[in-house]
Amino acid sequence: MISQLSWKIGGQQGEGLESTDRIFSTALNRLGYYLYGYRHFSSRIKGGHTNNKIRISTYPIRAISDDLDILVAFDQETIDLNAHELREGGIIIADAKFNPTIPENLSAKLYAVPFTGIAEELGTSLMKNMVATGASAALLGLSIDVIKEVVEEEFGRKGPAVVEKNVEAVSRGAQYILELTGGPLEEFRLAPGDGAERLFMIGNDAIGLGALAAGCRIMAAYPITPASEIMEYLIRKLPKYGGTVVQTEDEIAAVTMAIGANYGGVRAMTASAGPGLSLMMEAIGLAGMTETPIVIVDTQRGGPSTGLPTKQEQSDLNALVYGTHGEIPKVVIAPSTIEECFYDTVEAFNIAEKYQCPVIIMTDLQLSLGKQSAEKLDFSRVKIERGKLLRDLPPLAANELFKRYEFTEDGISPRVLPGDKHGLHHVTGVEHDQEGRPSENHVNRKKMMEKRLKKLKNLRITDAIKIDAPHEEPDLLIIGMGSTGGTIDEARSRLDAKTNHITIRQICPFPAEELRPYIEKAKVIAVVENNATGQLADQIKLHVGSHEKIRNILKYDGNPFLPSELYHACKELI
Structure with missing residues (x-):
């Protein structure tokens, strides 16, 4: 048995790939597997190649896989565009309707399954995605029962007849692939998931x-x-x-x-x-x-x-x-x-x-x-904080307006909701005084600008920088943002060097002082970004410095980083 596997399904946009992916992955989630998905889809309403790739694991993962174990193809274009990802000994399950072929130099096994033919026997070609779902589950040695459960939930609103037909399509797909292969293939049989409930x-x-x-x-x-x-x-x-x-x-x-x-x-x-x-x-x-x-x-x-x-x-x-x-x-x-x-x-x-x-x-x-x-999310952590929002204001003096933009020590003025009879004030997009009345007075302008800009002087969100720094003086500090974190961690695990990892979560105001000690102690700093100009690296240089140690690792071809790409890019810097 294996502990992880990558699966991809591809075809034309609008062919039902989403429902195949949704039902298959939902069943895997219920069995207690960790999943990480990536969608490649065309910028059209219908048509154009699309594919969904899922990494399935018995342990936590937060990155797409470098290669591919199983490719499910609804058309030849899917094979032509994606077969190069298959590892040696990988499998293609393709709809027999289009007479699939694979490149001569590809070390992969092709199984032609009549997705469309079986679906049409059951009443409509639309159910070919359920045939593909059944074939995929059977090949991995998964129980078809949990797939059927999800199918019943997915199509229950359409009535028992529709559910029954789709369940049969799943069963027929599973039966057909097992007859082709002689049973689940051990090299693709997943170890059981832990059964834990996760989102x-x-x-x-x-x-x-x-x-x-x-x-x-x-x-x-x-x-x-x-x-x-x-x-x-x-x-x-x-x-x-x-x-x-x-x-x-x-x-x-x-x-x-x-x-x-x-x-x-x-x-x-x-x-x-x-x-x-x-x-x-x-x-x-x-x-x-x-x-x-x-x-x-x-x-x-x-x-x-x-x-x-x-x-x-x-x-x-x-x-x-x-x-x-x-x-x-x-x-x-x-x-x-x-x-x-x-x-x-x-x-x-x-x-x-x-x-x-x-x-x-x-x-x-x-x-x-x-x-x-x-x-699972912890809703006890949810707190509602409304700041200086005032209620039930005391009466104002005659001809006095509420000082909505009052000069305060922290730069944050009291706020009132419209309709409060003692909170009357003016609101305008032009510069204004404490009551909100338009003002071009240069003294007022300077004080208002300073009032607004000092509000965020000490703002830090929860975990403004997320730190994994086991080494006092690392050979390489890798910095990223957004979805790159899991890929960075996986690349680090392959490096034979002392590495630290920081994810910057507060972009503005920039958390320079929190970041500075880690920057100063690192020998080399790699900043990982999906853009062409190194925008996050520029923020670090602007606010912290250390220009001479910072190196860009950039990708801007429309695809996320693969762990192997980051591994090789980081290895060159050590």
């Missing part, structure tokens, strides 16, 4: 759940890949808790609507990707100037312009830190795991209200859409 979800769903737990009750958004799943999640969930999702006409409307809702006292958010964030920049400045809380999610993808809308990249950092005109207090948080997506979203809402400023949650496509195992 299996994408980062976007974790962010949506975090927003719900944090008390968010309005989301205004415009659909865009890879952020749309946050909106889709909250469309299903928010109405059950008295909230709502508004699909706006564009991203400008989305962010300004969310700002307005927050001003009215309702926790509200929006989510988008690079192109949408570009449109939101002026309004983010408005939130900074009016000191209105707002939470914004940026799920990074390949740019610029439309770029690679369905591919991995981490190139929005500079835009998020510097994008708004003028100077405002702004927080940028970068979660690196599914669990952090949840907890960081809760913290983002608290920070936004406590410091009365925009908070941006920066993820990337792999973290946003890559489905993976996660430990």
Whole structure:
């Protein structure tokens, strides 16, 4: 038996690959396996090659695998594009309908299974994905019963006849592959999972759940890949808790609507990707100037312009830190795991209200859409902190206005909700005095700028930097952000050298003093990023220094790093 295995299914977008992947991986999760998924999909509504790759393990994993054990192909293009990933002795299970062939130099075994033929015998070719699911499970020596359970849940709403046909398709697929192979192949038989209950979800769903737990009750958004799943999640969930999702006409409307809702006292958010964030920049400045809380999610993808809308990249950092005109207090948080997506979203809402400023949650496509195992969430950690939000104000003196932008020692002014009869104040996007009335007085301007900018002087999120530093003076310090953490750890495990690893989770304000001692003690520093210009490395150089020790490890072809790529890149630096 083996402790881990990688499986991929490919075909044309719209052929039902998602349901195959969902049912197969859900069953594996229930059996207690650790899973890490990666979706490669075309930027079209329908058509174009797509594939889903899952790494299955009996121990925790947080990276895609270097190679591939089993490839399930619905068409010849899947074989042509993906067969090179197969390890020696790997297996291709392909639909017999297209007369599959494999490259002559490929050391892999091809099994042609009539996915479509069996499905058509059962009534519709649409069930070919269930035939493929059954064949995959049988080849791994997995019980078909748990697959059938998930199928019943997936199709139960369509009635018992549909469930019965799909269950039969699973059984027929399993039976056919076992007849071809003579039984489960020992070199592909997975050791049993531990049976433990774990979450299996994408980062976007974790962010949506975090927003719900944090008390968010309005989301205004415009659909865009890879952020749309946050909106889709909250469309299903928010109405059950008295909230709502508004699909706006564009991203400008989305962010300004969310700002307005927050001003009215309702926790509200929006989510988008690079192109949408570009449109939101002026309004983010408005939130900074009016000191209105707002939470914004940026799920990074390949740019610029439309770029690679369905591919991995981490190139929005500079835009998020510097994008708004003028100077405002702004927080940028970068979660690196599914669990952090949840907890960081809760913290983002608290920070936004406590410091009365925009908070941006920066993820990337792999973290946003890559489905993976996660430990159960601890809801006792969820606390709602609303900062200096005042209620039941005492009466003001005659002709006096509430000092909404009062000069305070910590730079954070008292806040009141509209409608409080003793909280009357003016709100404007132009510079203003303590009551909010427009002012161009140079003394007031200087004091207001200093008031706003000092709010974040001492801000540190929970684990602003995540540290794994067993060595006092490492040969190599590897620094990353977002979804790269698991891949870095796996690459480190193969290196014969003293290595430390830091994931930077607070991008702005930059946690320079926390990072500095680790930078100073390292001989060489490798900064791992999915962009072409080393944006995170530049932040380190700007705030900490040590230019001479910093080396960039960059990837910007639309794909996430593989552990082997990082291993070889790091090995050259030691």
